Structure formats: structure tokens, C-alpha cells
Amino acid sequence: MSSFQTPETTTPRRRRRLLPLVSLGVAGLFLATACASGQDDTPEPHEDAASASQSAAPERAAVGEGQGEPDALEGLSFSEGEDGxxxxxxxxxLATDQPTTRVLTAGEGDQVKEGDVLKMSIAVVDPASGDVLAENFTGDPESVPVDQQLKSMNPEMHDLLVRNGVGSVVAAYSPEREVPAPPADGASPSASPSTQTQPAQLFVYKIESILPTQAQGEEVTERDERLPEVTVQDGRPVIATPEGEAPETLVVQPLIQGEGREVAAEDAVTVHYTGVTWSDGSTFDSSWESGSPFTFSPSRPVIEGWMTGLEGQRVGSRVLLSIPSEQAYGEQGTPTGDLKNEDLLFVVDILDAQAPAPQN
Structure with a gap:
């Protein structure tokens, strides 16, 4: 979206900590930078969610399949305790010099497809000893969109995910390798780049569930008559052309009342949305059109009208927001200079809200 911008637990074998919010692009980015040498790096044409969903689903991966040298991870075994x-x-x-993935458990739940948002548990593991260094299996699983951004950053993991279903467990290994070192303080821009050794890394991912891609709940019948009607076309909410003057203050109109947890100010919130201008009803941004849900949080803030309007709403809800310009982009507009002094309307489906992990 261009314009929106833990307690320790002791076990007999190890000490582990609860994994704070990370993204697959962080915890598994090594595959994007080190896998599949010699493959064509030409970007693939953009494929929207509609065309992706019409494509034949790839054959499910079996236990032992993966990228790189999956047989090198044959000695790995995974289990969960009673507490998860x-x-x-x-x-x-783990004798391989290639970044490698291997399916440890082939889940029998719904198969993942392009455009899905997964809830995934992640463990960071010492590849020599098997000690779990950090994990969120005992906390909240992370929301991971399976979209074109993931495919461009990490095509191997993207392709492996869409060949698996809910319940699948996948290991991903990166051997020790040399990576660019950050420039030293005061170093000359013309200095020769240096490298540093990145230790071998091992991650284990479990696909816990697939989030609904739209609001799930009871329709709200009472409506603010100042706001335009919202209809559903091809499974997506559409805002009718506004009429009259925009309200001077923020208006939050629930359209579908979800039954999930309430959104808190510190949450990472995953949504689908469409935004239009009050002045002429033109659409300026839509995650439904791009095919990728959007996640915002205090570290990735959005406009004030979103932060205020969505706090306290429940996961599964569909909300219509009427946002005055001072709580949108104001006199400055977006970084590209658009939407100056524009009153805006958004229809937002709240797909997920995840609290930050407790800090050590």
C-alpha cells in the first residue's frame, strides 16, 4: 500500500524464548538471496488473485520433498509438546552447501493458494544441536501473505507453500556463507566492500490455518444515511459514488460485525480495503485489486483515520470509514502529491489482529 504508509521457559534440553513478530521475508529471506543459482532472474508478469485462483492447483508436496538437497535434512525430526x-x-x-527445504509433515488441511493469508508458527533452531532458540508455537502464529511480494523475495518458499496444506511442517536450512558486511563507521564510500560469515541457519515452519479473505459475521442493518451504499460485486465490496457533503468528523460505520478479538492500538492488523475520494468517488487504492492484503502496525503506521477508526473493531468485521482530510493526508497529500485536502472513504475488511509478543 503505497500511501499508508517474552518470558523465558526452561525445558530439559534447552532454553528458548518466545519469538517476537517476524515476517517470513525476515526469517526465511536467505532462500531468496542464496537459492537456485543459474535460474532465470527475469521478473514474471504480474498475476492478479483472480487469475491465480483460476489456475490449476499444483500437486501437493509429499514428506521428503523440497528444494536444494532435501535428503540432506532427512535426519531432522519434529514434534510438539502438550503445551505446543x-x-x-x-x-x-546437515551435510549440504545449498540452501535447502524439506517437508517434514504433509498437512491434510486445505491446500494453500496464491492470495491466501496463512497463520504460521515459526521456530529458529540451532542446526548443530537441534536446540530451539526462539519460537512462537506457544504464542500467536504469524500472518504471512502468499502473494507476489513473497514470490519475488522468496520464490522457493512461495512455491513450497502453495504445494502444502494446513498442518504441514517445513524445515528450511541455509549453510554457512559469506555475506556483505555493513560499512564501518567513517568508512570511505570508495572503500572496497568487505564480507562477514553468516552462520548456518535452520527454521521450522508450520501452517496453522488459512485466514478468511473477507469479513465473516452478522450484517449490520442500522446505517448512517450520510454515507454511500456499499454493495458486493464479484465477492468484493464496492462503494457507490458519494453524494452531498462529506461529514466534518471521522465516521465509523460497521457493515458486518465480526466475532474475533478487538483490534488494539499496538496490534499488527491485516486487512483488505478499497479507498475512494469523497469528491468524485474515484478509486485511488485497493488491496482487492492488487490481490494482496495489507498489514499495518505501530512500526508501519497508517493515516490517523485508520488508526482511530479501526481500533476497537473486531476481527471479521467490515467497516466503512469516512475520513476528513485532516485525518487523512491533509494539505501535504501523499508522498507523490496526490489526495491533497481530500476527504476519503474506505471500506475495510479486518482479517486478523495480532498482539506483539511479550518482551524478555
């Missing part, structure tokens, strides 16, 4: 805590056993050395 992950345990990893490493039988022998």
Missing part, C-alpha cells in the same frame, strides 16, 4: 512447544532432533550433520 516445538522440539527438533538432528540425527547427524
Amino acid at each position: 512447544a516445538p522440539s527438533v532432533e538432528v540425527d547427524g550433520e
